[in-house]
Each structure stands twice: as structure tokens, then as C-alpha cells.
Amino acid sequence: MELKYFQKGSSVEDVKSYIDEWGFAVVAGASDDETMDSIAKDMNRYSRGMRPLEMEFFGGALIKVEGFVAKSSGMVELLNDPFLVDLSEEYLGADVLMNASGGFILENGKRPQPLHHDDVLYSPFLPRGGPESMVNFMFAVTDFTAENGATRMVPGSHKWPAGRLPGEEDEVVDIAMRKGSVAIWLGSTWHGAGQNKTDKQRLGAEIAFNCGWLRPHEAYHLLVPPALARDMPPQVQEVLGYKAHRGMLGCLEQRSPMELFGFSKPVPVRAVVAAGEERGHVDLYELEAWVKQYFLTENRPLSDEARRHLKRLGEINASRRGTTNRADLDMLEVVAEAQGRGLVGCLEAAGYTDAVEALRRVAA
Ligand SMILES: O=C(O)CCC(=O)C(=O)O
Numbered sequence: 001m002e003l004k005y006f007q008k009g010s011s012v013e014d015v016k017s018y019i020d021e022w023g024f025a026v027v028a029g030a031s032d033d034e035t036m037d038s039i040a041k042d043m044n045r046y047s048r049g050m051r052p053l054e055m056e057f058f059g060g061a062l063i064k065v066e067g068f069v070a071k072s073s074g075m076v077e078l079l080n081d082p083f084l085v086d087l088s089e090e091y092l093g094a095d096v097l098m099n100a101s102g103g104f105i106l107e108n109g110k111r112p113q114p115l116h117h118d119d120v121l122y123s124p125f126l127p128r129g130g131p132e133s134m135v136n137f138m139f140a141v142t143d144f145t146a147e148n149g150a151t152r153m154v155p156g157s158h159k160w161p162a163g164r165l166p167g168e169e170d171e172v173v174d175i176a177m178r179k180g181s182v183a184i185w186l187g188s189t190w191h192g193a194g195q196n197k198t199d200k201q202r203l204g205a206e207i208a209f210n211c212g213w214l215r216p217h218e219a220y221h222l223l224v225p226p227a228l229a230r231d232m233p234p235q236v237q238e239v240l241g242y243k244a245h246r247g248m249l250g251c252l253e254q255r256s257p258m259e260l261f262g263f264s265k266p267v268p269v270r271a272v273v274a275a276g277e278e279r280g281h282v283d284l285y286e287l288e289a290w291v292k293q294y295f296l297t298e299n300r301p302l303s304d305e306a307r308r309h310l311k312r313l314g315e316i317n318a319s320r321r322g323t324t325n326r327a328d329l330d331m332l333e334v335v336a337e338a339q340g341r342g343l344v345g346c347l348e349a350a351g352y353t354d355a356v357e358a359l360r361r362v363a364a
């Protein structure tokens with residue numbers, strides 16, 4: 001295959017359709033030199049005195065700074081890009097979680113890392129062939145070249161059945177990319193770090209996501225406790241696990257931790273959308289339709305985050321429409337309410353006060 005380089009600003013749809021075909025993609029210029037340099041500095045500082053990981057899995061020449069988002073503000077910046085979460089949610093569904101973040105320092109070595117697929121983390125509980133469970137982003141903090149051990153990918157291997165191993169006849173592609181580019185691959189895609197034949201370290205910054213209903217590799221509530229998470233951007237708080245998955249998993253007192261801790265202003269969707277009695281009267285179909293009409297149909301700009309919340313609300317509303325069982329419906333309504341609250345919260349946070357005001361008038 002010939003590797004295509006997407007440019008920063010490419011649409012999620014375009015990148016996704018390439019990944020659907022090959023199992024991976026590269027976006028050039030995803031970040032800038034300044035961010036990469038600050039991450040390199042943090043990587044050096046935190047890896048001082050560390051030795052390569054000994055597990056055979058890592059190939060003998062990889063040093064890893066773990067929990068890296070908790071150690072580097074540059075990593076927080078990378079993590080705050082809506083492209084990462086939007087693309088991940090295409091594969092993993094709503095409310096993804098960060099699985100792990102690492103500084104990958106590849107030293108001169110004798111062999112490449114063995115080819116593997118990252119979703120082995122969830123084996124044997126999620127059998128191969130089902131929906132994806134992980135999406136991985138590796139930023140080139142230094143240039144990645146075939147000589148310095150660029151990550152290697154096996155094109156199309158995300159479609160392989162369980163038990164198939166890479167063999168001689170399978171093409172393996174070196175993901176050569178300039179500093180600031182990002183390689184993206186699925187949990188099912190066979191890949192591995194190459195062999196660094198130079199005497200300079202190859203630096204990569206990795207951010208991986210998993211489905212919001214799966215337990216991540218790293219315990220981010222502990223790495224970034226509430227006192228630190230409080231001041232981080234909402235998207236970062238969400239993927240660290242401070243947002244309940246669809247309002248149901250990872251709750252405190254039936255709410256998202258970030259709401260309970262007052263990270264984001266709690267927004268009374270009930271009051272906004274439906275005047276009326278208790279639960280069950282929140283018309284979240286109306287909220288979805290109204291926001292769609294106000295922003296999409298009438299072509300007003302809508303923030304990426306709000307767009308994502310709208311999409312999530314749409315998915316839940318679709319499930320509600322297809323459900324007749326009362327108990328299931330009850331559950332889905334709570335989920336819809338959580339997503340609706342998130343949506344209105346986004347509109348408020350983004351300063352669409354006119355929209356929120358208009359919503360209030362609709363509700364009145
Ligand atoms: O450093 C790399 O290029 C890839 C590392 C990797 O795939 C892993 O450790 O799972």
C-alpha cells in the first residue's frame with residue numbers, strides 16, 4: 001500500500017473511512033513544534049534513570065513514562081483536541097475514557113517490538129471480530145523514520161480473524177512521519193515499534209482511548225485527582241472519568257462526578273426544557289429537535305463539544321423510540337437526561353446565551 005498523509009483539519013469522516021480500510025491513518029501537522037518540544041522536555045525529566053521495559057512484549061529498547069497526561073501540560077493540550085474524541089467515539093460509542101497515556105522513548109535496539117494488537121488487554125473477554133474497544137493516537141515528538149524505529153503497521157490486519165498471525169507474506173509498513181504528526185490505529189490492528197538503528201532516541205507521545213464501559217489500563221481518578229482535574233478543560237475531565245458514562249456508569253449519587261464536584265455548572269434541563277411535574281416530563285426529543293433546528297438547519301456555528309453531545313442525545317433518543325419495555329425506558333430516560341444536561345451545559349459554557357435564553361422561552 002502507499003501510505004496517505006492526511007493534513008490537520010481533515011474531517012473525522014475522511015480519516016475514519018481510511019482507517020476502516022487499513023486499520024490505521026496518519027495526520028501530518030496535527031500538533032506544533034513548540035508543544036512537541038515541551039513534551040520532549042517532560043519525557044526526559046520523568047525518564048531520568050529509567051531502564052527499558054523488560055517484558056518481551058516491548059522488544060527490549062522501549063522506555064515508557066506512564067500516566068503521562070498527569071505529568072505534562074503539553075499532553076493535556078493534545079488530549080483536549082476534539083478530533084481525538086470525535087474520531088474515537090465513531091468506533092467506541094459515546095463517553096469514551098482515556099485508556100492510557102505514555103511517553104514512548106525508543107532507544108537503539110537489537111530487534112523491533114513484536115507485532116501485536118493493543119486490545120489484547122481485553123482478551124479473552126471481548127472476542128476478536130466484535131466492535132472495537134480501543135483507539136490509539138501516537139504523536140511523533142521527534143521525526144519517526146524507518147531507521148529510528150517508526151511504528152510499523154500491518155495494513156488491513158484489523159479485519160483478521162482470531163488466531164491469524166502475521167507471516168512472511170504480510171506487508172508491514174513503517175509509519176515514517178514528521179515531528180508533530182500523529183499515527184492513529186485501532187485496538188485490533190497488528191503493529192509494533194520498529195528497531196531504532198540510530199544512536200538518537202525516538203520519542204512518541206501516546207494517548208489511547210477505550211469504550212466508556214470498559215476499565216482503562218491506568219487509574220486516572222488517582223493520577224489526576226479532583227483537586228487537579230477541577231481546572232482542566234471539560235473534554236479532559238470527561239475522558240479522565242469525571243463524566244458518568246451515559247449518566248449511568250461511574251456515578252456519584254446518581255450523577256456525574258464532575259457535576260457533583262461543581263466542575264461544570266449543573267444545568268437544570270428540566271427547568272429549561274419542560275415546565276411540568278417530576279421526571280418523565282423532560283422532553284428530550286424536543287430538546288434534540290430544537291437544538292438541531294436552531295444550529296444545524298439554520299446554520300449557526302455549534303461547538304465541537306456541543307455537536308458531540310447532540311449526537312449522543314440523538315443516539316439515546318433513537319433507542320428510546322425503539323423501546324417499549326417500561327423498565328428499559330426508565331433507564332434510557334435517565335441516560336437521555338444526562339446527555340441533555342451535557343448538551344445544555346455545553347451551550348452555556350460556550351456562551352450561546354441567546355440559545356439558552358431562547359430555549360427558556362420555548363419552555364416557558
Ligand atoms: O512505540 C511504538 O511505536 C509502539 C508501541 C506499542 O505499540 C505498544 O507498546 O503497545
Ligand SMILES: [Fe+2]
Nearest residue numbers: 117118191192
Ligand atoms: Fe501497541
